Amino acid sequence: MSAAIPNAALDARGVMWLLGAMLFVVAPHLARMPEWVGAFFVLMVAWRGWVAWRALHFPLRWVVFLLTVAAAAGTFLQYGRLFGRDAGTTLLILMAAMKLVEMRTSREVLLAIHLGFVLVMTNFLYSQTIPMGIYMLACVWIFVATLVGYQRGMGRPATVAERLVPAGKLLAQALPLMVVLFVLFPRVTGPLWALPQDARAGISGLSDTMTPGNISKLIQSEATAFRVEFEGDIPAYQWLYFRGPVLWAFDGRSWRMSEFSPAAALEYPKSERPVKYTVTLEPHGKHWLFALDVPGTLPPGVSARHDLQLRSVRPVDARLRYEMTSYLDYRFGEKLPAGFREFALRFNTWQNPRTIALGRQWAAENPDPRRVIGRALQYFNSQFTYTLEPPLLESDDPYDEFLFDKKRGFCEHYAGSFALLMRAAGIPSRIVTGYQGGEINPLNRELIVRQADAHAWVEVWLEGEGWVRIDPTSAVSPNRIDSGINAALGPIGVIPSLIAADRLGILSNLRFAWDALNSQWNQWVLGYNIDRQRQFLTRLGIDALDWMTLALWLGGVSFAVAGLVSLWLVARDLPRRDPPAVRAWKRYGDKLAQAGLARAPHEGPLDYLARVRAARPDLAQEAGEITERYVQARYGKGLTAPEAKELARRVRDFRPA
Amino acid sequence: MLIDARARLAANPVEDVVSRASRVILGKEGQIRLALACILARGHLLIEDVPGVGKTTLSQALARLLGLDYQRIQFTSDLLPADIIGVSIFERESSTFRFHPGPVFAQIILADEINRASPKAQSALLEAMEEHQVTAEGETRALPEPFFVIATQNPQNQVGTFPLPESQLDRFLMRLKLGYPDAKAERELLRGEERRDILPTLEPAIDAPRLMALQAAVPQVGVSDALLDYVQALVAHTRQSPKYAQGLSPRAGLAVLRAAQAWAMMQGRTQVLPEDVQAILPAVVGHRLHGAGESARGGFDAAADLLTAVAIP
Numbered sequence: 001m002s003a004a005i006p007n008a009a010l011d012a013r014g015v016m017w018l019l020g021a022m023l024f025v026v027a028p029h030l031a032r033m034p035e036w037v038g039a040f041f042v043l044m045v046a047w048r049g050w051v052a053w054r055a056l057h058f059p060l061r062w063v064v065f066l067l068t069v070a071a072a073a074g075t076f077l078q079y080g081r082l083f084g085r086d087a088g089t090t091l092l093i094l095m096a097a098m099k100l101v102e103m104r105t106s107r108e109v110l111l112a113i114h115l116g117f118v119l120v121m122t123n124f125l126y127s128q129t130i131p132m133g134i135y136m137l138a139c140v141w142i143f144v145a146t147l148v149g150y151q152r153g154m155g156r157p158a159t160v161a162e163r164l165v166p167a168g169k170l171l172a173q174a175l176p177l178m179v180v181l182f183v184l185f186p187r188v189t190g191p192l193w194a195l196p197q198d199a200r201a202g203i204s205g206l207s208d209t210m211t212p213g214n215i216s217k218l219i220q221s222e223a224t225a226f227r228v229e230f231e232g233d234i235p236a237y238q239w240l241y242f243r244g245p246v247l248w249a250f251d252g253r254s255w256r257m258s259e260f261s262p263a264a265a266l267e268y269p270k271s272e273r274p275v276k277y278t279v280t281l282e283p284h285g286k287h288w289l290f291a292l293d294v295p296g297t298l299p300p301g302v303s304a305r306h307d308l309q310l311r312s313v314r315p316v317d318a319r320l321r322y323e324m325t326s327y328l329d330y331r332f333g334e335k336l337p338a339g340f341r342e343f344a345l346r347f348n349t350w351q352n353p354r355t356i357a358l359g360r361q362w363a364a365e366n367p368d369p370r371r372v373i374g375r376a377l378q379y380f381n382s383q384f385t386y387t388l389e390p391p392l393l394e395s396d397d398p399y400d401e402f403l404f405d406k407k408r409g410f411c412e413h414y415a416g417s418f419a420l421l422m423r424a425a426g427i428p429s430r431i432v433t434g435y436q437g438g439e440i441n442p443l444n445r446e447l448i449v450r451q452a453d454a455h456a457w458v459e460v461w462l463e464g465e466g467w468v469r470i471d472p473t474s475a476v477s478p479n480r481i482d483s484g485i486n487a488a489l490g491p492i493g494v495i496p497s498l499i500a501a502d503r504l505g506i507l508s509n510l511r512f513a514w515d516a517l518n519s520q521w522n523q524w525v526l527g528y529n530i531d532r533q534r535q536f537l538t539r540l541g542i543d544a545l546d547w548m549t550l551a552l553w554l555g556g557v558s559f560a561v562a563g564l565v566s567l568w569l570v571a572r573d574l575p576r577r578d579p580p581a582v583r584a585w586k587r588y589g590d591k592l593a594q595a596g597l598a599r600a601p602h603e604g605p606l607d608y609l610a611r612v613r614a615a616r617p618d619l620a621q622e623a624g625e626i627t628e629r630y631v632q633a634r635y636g637k638g639l640t641a642p643e644a645k646e647l648a649r650r651v652r653d654f655r656p657a
Numbered sequence: 658m659l660i661d662a663r664a665r666l667a668a669n670p671v672e673d674v675v676s677r678a679s680r681v682i683l684g685k686e687g688q689i690r691l692a693l694a695c696i697l698a699r700g701h702l703l704i705e706d707v708p709g710v711g712k713t714t715l716s717q718a719l720a721r722l723l724g725l726d727y728q729r730i731q732f733t734s735d736l737l738p739a740d741i742i743g744v745s746i747f748e749r750e751s752s753t754f755r756f757h758p759g760p761v762f763a764q765i766i767l768a769d770e771i772n773r774a775s776p777k778a779q780s781a782l783l784e785a786m787e788e789h790q791v792t793a794e795g796e797t798r799a800l801p802e803p804f805f806v807i808a809t810q811n812p813q814n815q816v817g818t819f820p821l822p823e824s825q826l827d828r829f830l831m832r833l834k835l836g837y838p839d840a841k842a843e844r845e846l847l848r849g850e851e852r853r854d855i856l857p858t859l860e861p862a863i864d865a866p867r868l869m870a871l872q873a874a875v876p877q878v879g880v881s882d883a884l885l886d887y888v889q890a891l892v893a894h895t896r897q898s899p900k901y902a903q904g905l906s907p908r909a910g911l912a913v914l915r916a917a918q919a920w921a922m923m924q925g926r927t928q929v930l931p932e933d934v935q936a937i938l939p940a941v942v943g944h945r946l947h948g949a950g951e952s953a954r955g956g957f958d959a960a961a962d963l964l965t966a967v968a969i970p
Contacts, residue, residue, distance in 0.1 A: 600965075601968030602935075602965050602966070602967060602968055602969060604930060604931035604932035604935060605930065606932045607932055631930060634883045635879075635881045635883060635884055635928045636881070636928045
């Protein structure tokens with residue numbers, strides 16, 4: 001580790017500051033990246049810090065070169081490519097570390113600082129929450145402070161305050177411009193921060209299959225699925241069934257969405273109790289949308305399948321806002337074509353024999369399908385337990401195992417076994433998945449539906465009634481339906497003892513406030529897309545927005561804002577306006593100057609008065625009055641407002657010429 | 658009220674001192690006033706002039722008129738600090754050392770021809786001026802109050818002088834030049850009786866307690882922000898202008914302000930005006946300023962330049 005150039009040129013404290021800033025900005029990435037990336041980065045930064053601190057020689061160039069090649073190779077081996085969100089960010093982080101290691105001149109320090117600004121942006125590819133925004137703002141501040149310290153040049157290194165305070169002022173001055181750019185910058189359709197390939201990766205949600213028994217612990221995710229703003233009152237909890245994928249195909253274990261499902265018009269023989277609402281759907285990467293049973297309108301670009309599942313043409317990659325009308329009191333699907341009927345009754349007779357036998361037995365005992373349904377609900381109600389940690393169902397007959405042995409499960413278990421029992425009893429049935437309930441934020445009257453509110457229920461087809469919703473889970477745990485998942489299990493995602501201590505509801509209010517804030521953030525910051533922009537600008541009275549007009553507006557307003565800030569800065573440094581007495585005194589001097597009695601700049605008021613009196617005895621009285629008042633104002637106890645007016649008046653009326 | 662205040666000051670004891678002193682030192686009313694302002698501002702005075710223009714007479718007249726006791730020390734090249742401070746002498750009767758105070762234990766000291774003494778003797782007096790106390794043989798003794806030193810020195814270019822270093826010059830609030838009397842005053846001087854004979858007939862116009870009360874009132878004279886602006890502009894000019902080798906110190910700025918307050922009080926004003934600053938400025942900064950460069954103008958000339966160079970804000 002010895003080379004020719006000693007690093008005396010770079011100030012060690014400036015370098016340390018830069019290294020700290022780099023660690024700060026990369027820190028959120030370290031948890032997301034493979035461990036070796038974080039280790040490599042921290043090691044390189046520590047190495048560079050050691051070199052700077054002990055004023056050691058820089059690493060040899062070929063060592064740096066080999067490390068750089070190794071980092072690039074490692075990235076390629078990890079991801080199989082060097083581009084895309086994850087691979088690209090990893091590469092950028094590794095190369096930033098290498099840049100720090102080889103940094104010798106102040107020009108390279110400048111480059112590293114600007115690399116830091118790019119690293120700030122990469123964080124937004126992963127998270128766009130408010131805390132991340134604040135954290136990244138802090139990062140920008142620190143990097144600007146680094147820049148400030150660096151620009152100081154030679155001499156005593158800047159203190160923390162000498163870096164942070166000017167940097168903070170710079171940021172504050174940039175703030176108006178930032179707002180203008182945000183509001184006016186022409187938008188493209190699509191989300192603000194997303195790379196096309198990676199946007200769908202790792203987003204959880206509903207899937208298009210359901211296999212009860214292969215999950216032993218359902219993780220209660222606090223993540224928001226969507227938010228709903230209702231026009232008017234929010235319907236009662238037991239009506240809040242948000243319909244998602246409808247699963248028809250059954251293979252003895254899993255329920256799947258059917259491939260064939262023609263589109264249908266939304267016409268119902270009976271459609272009453274309409275509710276209007278707006279859904280803000282978080283991106284989930286799939287095609288389906290959610291609506292209360294039964295949807296009455298279709299958002300643009302969305303079609304309805306014959307089982308009332310809403311599908312958009314493009315996958316929901318970005319937060320989507322749509323308006324809906326649904327009818328809570330409805331009847332649909334009274335005519336069931338033979339093909340669908342056969343499909344809704346299909347099951348393998350060689351699997352789950354005891355379940356099938358029970359269904360057939362109930363059908364034989366009760367000719368009326370409604371009685372069969374009642375019998376089944378009664379069966380669930382009497383013997384089963386609702387739990388999110390059910391035993392695994394590992395036999396070839398999972399529904400037999402559940403219904404007759406384990407008897408513990410959650411909505412998937414009940415919906416799946418219920419639907420199978422119905423099919424065995426000759427009643428056409430299918431599984432509907434979606435979300436049920438949610439949480440009402442009392443602060444903004446918004447319904448927050450979380451991933452934990454995901455639910456599965458059953459629809460059975462009855463002669464003369466069409467498809468009827470049956471929720472077997474409600475037979476087991478009525479609370480789950482009436483008050484939501486929190487009532488059935490207690491609040492989720494929060495330490496239970498905290499909840500118990502929170503009698504005044506401070507904690508839950510904080511949570512609601514935070515959620516309301518997030519909702520605004522999503523709608524107005526992250527969701528500020530081309531439509532919102534148009535809507536907002538129209539409200540401001542700016543119409544006809546093609547991108548050319550927008551660009552003109554952007555340029556004009558930016559110029560105006562920058563101009564205003566500069567004007568303010570200039571005006572701040574201008575000498576203050578003289579006090580009234582001084583202005584009067586100057587005017588008095590000007591008048592006398594015209595009469596040939598100019599005051600010398602260093603001449604005191606009394607000396608001036610003496611000179612004026614000697615030269616112009618006719619002015620002695622008035623000059624004395626004026627000088628007396630001026631001296632009182634300037635060097636004495638000051639003048640009251642009327643006295644100051646009197647001085648101004650006397651000067652105005654003073655006629656020496 | 659601020660302007661024509663002097664008319665109401667006939668009964669002012671300071672005016673009384675000025676008019677009586679003017680009968681002894683003819684034609685030097687301005688210098689007498691400055692010397693009084695210097696005393697009121699609790700500063701020490703340095704008079705620089707050729708011998709025989711009345712330096713000693715002025716200091717003796719002030720001492721008598723102010724009702725203070727007076728000592729004169731003639732500085733010579735062989736003067737020792739003990740000659741100024743005093744010395745302990747063994748007394749046979751009591752078998753103890755007894756301190757015999759030197760001439761410095763008086764209210765007004767005339768230090769004649771201070772630049773003829775060695776720096777050692779000079780510094781003994783200058784320390785007493787600064788501390789208002791002397792330390793002799795391990796014992797600290799306070800000097801009487803008020804304590805006021807009038808030092809005289811011959812112009813620097815005379816033979817056999819030890820010029821006072823700048824740090825010690827800085828301890829004098831003012832430096833005055835008496836100058837030759839004008840023709841009218843000189844005629845009167847030549848015609849009249851011996852000045853020194855008049856001195857014993859002078860009656861005190863004021864006593865020490867009243868003088869100290871007046872001294873205490875000086876810092877109460879009002880100083881407005883505008884006036885401080887002016888003082889700061891003056892000081893800043895000496896620091897920025899290339900015409901001066903060295904700018905005025907903060908202590909000098911403070912001295913200007915104190916002297917101006919004393920001057921304003923003598924004018925019967927409760928507030929300081931720029932004219933007050935201008936009146937005392939040459940005396941206060943003259944010995945602290947030195948011109949730079951070939952055509953260096955020192956002392957009073959530099960102070961006069963300063964006055965005209967700085968506009969009153």
